[in-house]
């Protein structure tokens with residue numbers, strides 16, 4: 315037996331927490347937990363109270379529905395209460411609900427159902443008199459809401475006047491009900507903007523919608539991308555409706571948006587089938603839906619069924635598995651990515667969300683952690699949607715004990731111990747040690763790739779195998795491989811080993827720009843490397859270059875210059891170059907790298923961005939230079955053309971437009987050369 319005082323304490327604690335979250339949700343419009351989590355707390359409280367009725371108090375959150383409206387808004391008495399819905403979490407519960415419906419309606423009654431998405435937004439009631447919007451209110455506690463007419467008037471999707479369609483005139487009186495929501499794409503855009511302005515992002519579209527409607531200043535609401543789906547007719551004079559389907563098509567004729575794909579079903583099996591379909595496409599919708607609402611279609615049957623306390627018997631919400639959960643963030647760890655980025659992640663106390671156990675979640679970067687004020691030891695909301703990696707959304711700051719620790723990114727790489735750098739204008743920290751073990755596979759793969767040293771037959775898969783077998787400890791070990799080493803690996807025979815060794819040998823004499831590209835210096839791809847070899851005859855010259863010297867090179871930005879200097883300032887990277895030299899890898903440029911061809915593009919300067927249809931950026935650069943043109947890495951007044959492919963860099967395109975630099979495609983380039 316659990317002692318009474320322990321239960322009493324638990325009940326009191328639950329009440330406190332439920333009250334707190336109910337206040338966040340209903341009054342502040344800034345909930346910190348999902349509906350599912352709130353429901354779970356409420357269920358536990360109800361169960362404890364049911365088992366210990368002597369503990370029930372009149373002010374327990376179980377004893378009323380909803381919370382008080384904000385005092386600042388005028389109050390609106392709803393003519394008919396806005397009910398809430400009972401929830402079902404599995405098919406069994408839905409079948410039990412149907413059973414009760416059929417029992418209450420009496421044997422032999424035919425029942426149809428509508429299946430609608432349960433939109434996760436803010437419920438509103440709109441009153442129209444002779445077609446004119448006269449009042450808009452929130453649900454509030456179901457009986458009394460807040461007058462938010464001025465705010466709702468700013469939502470374009472809400473008609474201010476019901477249009478006259480054909481010979482159907484608007485009803486004398488109409489109360490329409492629906493859900494204000496923020497479309498997901500617009501929500502993402504808005505949050506990006508807020509982040510750029512260093513404002514705290516909204517946790518989810520529901521918060522954003524609710525917070526926007528309940529602004530005391532309607533001009534703020536007007537700037538928020540809100541929309542609405544209507545799902546019910548409350549009261550109507552001057553129209554007769556027999557079914558929920560009628561009501562929805564009536565609403566559509568009256569100019570209101572309703573959710574697409576609402577279906578009528580004859581059997582519960584069809585209903586359950588539709589639930590599956592909605593769930594499958596849930597992540598593809600442009601609005602958040604946390605389940606479907608199943609309604610008895612006939613309004614007469616709805617009346618017969620009536621309601622119990624706060625919820626109708628004629629409808630039920632069949633919830634989707636949760637996308638969010640709450641747990642403790644034990645520690646913030648840092649992974650080194652293949653490109654050297656230091657990626658923070660959350661180590662979580664394991665928890666189950668939507669049937670999956672989650673132990674880790676991403677945290678993006680240090681700035682994001684600080685903006686969201688996430689600390690080690692915090693209780694946090696974790697979101698997991700579809701196949702997306704779980705994310706820490708926000709901390710529950712009121713649960714802090716004071717022991718939580720503010721995170722600070724380490725100054726040395728957790729994998730190799732070298733100093734890390736944080737380029738200006740970037741949010742990520744990077745380890746720039748070319749021999750860092752965490753990056754080795756990626757770096758070796760890049761070194762050997764077609765855009766760099768072009769070692770035939772050597773892709774990332776082999777790089778992985780070599781690193782795993784301890785044959786490569788840095789990028790350069792490559793040139794110290796022996797035949798026996800290769801033969802010791804599974805899949806290598808005499809012939810394939812010889813081929814690879816020959817390919818490695820051949821790579822020693824590549825143009826200098828390829829070697830520079832292969833080093834994987836941040837910001838230095840093939841095009842920039844070619845630019846560098848125009849100015850530096852050898853690796854030694856490049857290594858000796860100063861920041862100022864590099865910045866003088868036209869077309870090379872200061873960030874790239876800094877990145878080159880940083881790279882060669884690391885002792886490890888300089889030792890790597892020595893090791894390359896000892897292996898007889900070419901360290902000076904070829905004659906053709908220096909000489910500039912005369913040709914149809916002489917005097918023209920190009921910048922390349924995006925993926926071109928047939929050429930890689932490096933090939934395009936070589937092509938342009940072979941025709942006498944120049945390629946630089948940033949758009950300036952001196953740029954003649956921006957050569958752009960798919961997924962171009964936004965900043966380059968913007969700058970080109972700003973300066974009036976023509977933007978051309980690969981075809982145009984060929985025409986310039988052919989003179990066509």
Ligand code: IVH
Nearest residue numbers: 397398399430431432433437493545607626
């Ligand atoms: S019907 C009396 N239909 O869910 C029936 N409600 O948990 C209640 N909701 O307050 C309204 N989508 O804000 C209905 N298609 C839909 C809905 C929906 C979302 C919301 C509504 C309500 C809450 C109940």
